Amino acid sequence: MLGTVVIENLSKTYHTKQRKGLFKSIPRDVESLKGISLEVEEGEIFGLLGPNGAGKTTMIKILSTLLLPSSGSARLNGYDVVADDNAVRATVGCMLMGDRGLYWKLTGRENLIYFGALYHYSPADRKRRAQEIIDMLELGDLADRSVETYSSGQKMKLAFGKSLINDAPLLILDEPTNTLDVPSASELRAIVRQKNQQEGKTIIYTTHIMAEAETLCDRVAIIDYGQLLAIGRVPELKASLGREHITRIAGVIPSKAVEAVKALPAVSQATLGSVDGVAELTVMSHNGADTLARLIEVLGQIGATIQKITPQDVTLEDVFIAKTGRTLAENTAVETGAKK
Amino acid sequence: MTAISLPARKPGKASPATLVSATFATVRARLLIVSRYKGQLFNEILTPIVLAAMPILLGRATAGDRAAEVFLANTGTANYVGFMLIGSATFVIVSNAFWHIANWLRWEMETGTLESIYLTPTHRVFVAAGTGIYSTSRSTVGAFVAYLIGSAIMGINPFQGDLLIAFLFILCGLIPLFGMTLFYGALVLKLKEANAMLNLMQWVVNFLMGVFFPITVMPAAAQLVAKLFPPTWMTNGVRSAMLGVGYFFGEWYLDLAVLWFFMLAAPMLGIWAFKKIENSVRRNEGVGQF
Incomplete structure (x- = not known):
């Protein structure tokens, strides 16, 4: 029971108002989650993937x-989020808003001790637990400085430490590497992996960085527009696109290329993104080699300048594109709101 | 690693001692935070003196040498300086209690720490109680020091009348005050706004408490409303004990009994409203949205 999550038909509708000038407003319902069901097993790192506005933060908040x-x-952990909310709080460790959940005027140690009190530790135990976390995360040099003097990476590390205070069997980490530089993000991922492998903690990990989910998670769920689009182990999800060929074409590519390419019979999906300022067209087709010549021809007809063509292995990002028809960079918040 | 065990009861269920400990951990955290803003205590002490000085000087300017005589005829005491100083000192305690609870909620909404508190198994009412204890301790010490300094500057004896009864009125007045601030905090939680409400509340509280005048000079209907406001009884109790202006029911213990009623009713109402609004907020946008 400990370390498990069972979600059944979970829905959430926000009642908002659409503002019309100074005084007028129209009541409006926004369905953020639409009947999601899934289970997380004990001891796994479970990735929750989706672009901004997909509904993953709503799910995490529930x-x-x-x-x-x-x-x-x-x-x-066997406790209902509504009926046994306090038991859920006591047995789950959360890092939800990055470094925003800390008192910046307090030191790192004072933060940990205070939250230890709110988790019902005795005064002696909360000090001991704070010291354990400081040692575990190698925060010794920073522990007695006020948080406002920390770098972003150090604040995130402390926020992660805060989620460990109650030594919960289940951790919920909402985009913990957001705002971190590459080495800090890598360090935090290593700690997460260590917590999972050495202490058997179940971890729910949300991210919109597909590569991160691919390297860290045992299983992932892809959600968009409040719906569960896919769930499974990363290799299984990739294998589900087994007969698909992925071709990335970089260069000067007009936006109409997407529709033009999609019109080709063998093409199942096409999206246009940008890598380092260069437009990149990702095309999924049933017979890559045969379609390539037609792709080049079509792109030439609409005035595209091709700089590079790279056939690639299927990635989790490709799975996402295949399921949603969009890249992760595209924000769904506005569209979610519009779909009533 | 040293093994630490959580209490052997259903997770999230805490003993009263643990909740008291969490409450006082909040008081400590608040004190640590304010200690890092230098100059706060100075401001706390200066405010009631300046607040009281204005009507005192106005009284002297308008009534001249007969100020005390005129004041005695209307209020029952010639010590108008003490009257104003006590009024402004208790006003600062009451006003700060509202400010601190509203700012606590609003500030923590904006910094994200309110959600961090909601993620723990300690009920927010205990965290609010910690904030209330911190606020009233800080303000009461500040107001007392201000009263002493103000008395020295204006040349009156600060220790007169029955100090023990005056202290009882302050002590009994602080608990209903906590209940009222919790009710007020619930509004901040719902409306996600503190400043405009605080500005309005300042004037209403100032008027109802009779900070600069006895409420007996107010119209009858306004007096009735003022008497529904617990700090009015606290202020009048302190003034009556120290300056002899007269208890509303003639005897100190009868006025104190009214405060006892408020001591039970106001926190219950405050906690009920806070929980009710908190649930309504969790049902829709959540506590972290501001």
């Missing part, structure tokens, strides 16, 4: 008891 669901249920 799981961490910050929000009440509109319908459906969720049980963490």
Whole structure:
């Protein structure tokens, strides 16, 4: 039971208002989650993937008891998020808003001790637990400085430390590497992996960085527009596109290229993105080699200048594109709102 | 690693001692935070003196040498300086209690720490209680020091009348005050706004408490409303004990009994409203949105 998550038909509708000038507003419902069901097994790192506005933060907030669901249920460590909300809070460690959840005027140690008190540790135990976390995360040099003097990476590390205070069997980490530079993000991922492998903690990890999910997670779920689009082990999801060929074409590519390429019979999906300022067209087709000549021809007809063509292995990002028809960089928040 | 065990009860269920400990950890955290803003205590002490000085000087300017005589006829005491100083000192305690709870919620919404508190199994009412204890301790010490300094500057004896009864009125007035601030905090949680409400509240509180005048000079209907406001009883109790202006019910213990009623009713109402609004917020946008 400990370290498990069971979600059944979870839905959430926000009641908002669409503002019309100074005084007028129209009531409006926004469905952020639409009947999601999934299970997380004990001891796994479970990735929750989706672009901004897909509904993953809403789901995380329900799981961490910050929000009440509109319908459906969720049980963490065997406790219901509505009926046993305090038991859920006591047995789950959360890092939800990065470094925003810390008192910047307090030192790192003072933060940990204070939150230890809110997790019902005795005064002696909360000091001991704070010291353990400081040692574990090698925060010794910073522990007695006020948090406002920390770098972003150090603040995120402390925020992660805060999620460990109650030594919970289940951790919820919402985009923990957001705002971190590459070495700091890599260090944090290593600590997460260590917590999972050495202490058997179950970890729910949300991210919009596909490469991160690919290297870290045992299983992933892709959600968009509040719906569960795919769930499974990373190799399985990639294998589900087994007969697909991925071709990336970089250069000066007009936006109409997407529609033009999609019109080709063998092409199942096409998206246009940008890598280091250069437009990149990602094309999925059933017979890559045969389609390549037609692709070059079509792109030439619409005035594209091709700089580089790279046939590639299927990545998790490709799985996402195949399931959603869009890249992760595209924000779904506005569209979610519009789809009532 | 040293093994630390959580209490052997259902997770999230805490003993009263643990909750008291969490409450006082909040008081400590608040004190640590304010200690890093230098100059706060100075401001705390200066405010009631300046606040009281204005009507005192206005009284002297308008009534001249007869100020004390005129004041005695209307209020029951000639010590108008003490009257103003006590009024402004208790006003600062009351006003700060509202400011601190509102700013606590608003500030923590903006910094994200409110969500961090909501992620722990300690109920927010205990965290709010910690903030309330911190606020009233800080303000009461500040107001007392200000009263002493103000008395020295204006040339009156600060220790007169029955100090023990005056202290009882302050002590009993602080608990209903906590209940009222919790009610007020619930509004901040819902409306996600503190400043405009605080500005309005300042004037209402100032008026109802009779900071610069006895409420007996107010119209009858306004007096009735003022008497529904617990700090009015606290201020009048302190003034009556120290300056002899007269208890509303003639005897100190009868006025104190009214405060006892407020001591039970106001926190219950405050906690009920806070929990109710908190649930409504969790049902929709959540506590972290501001």
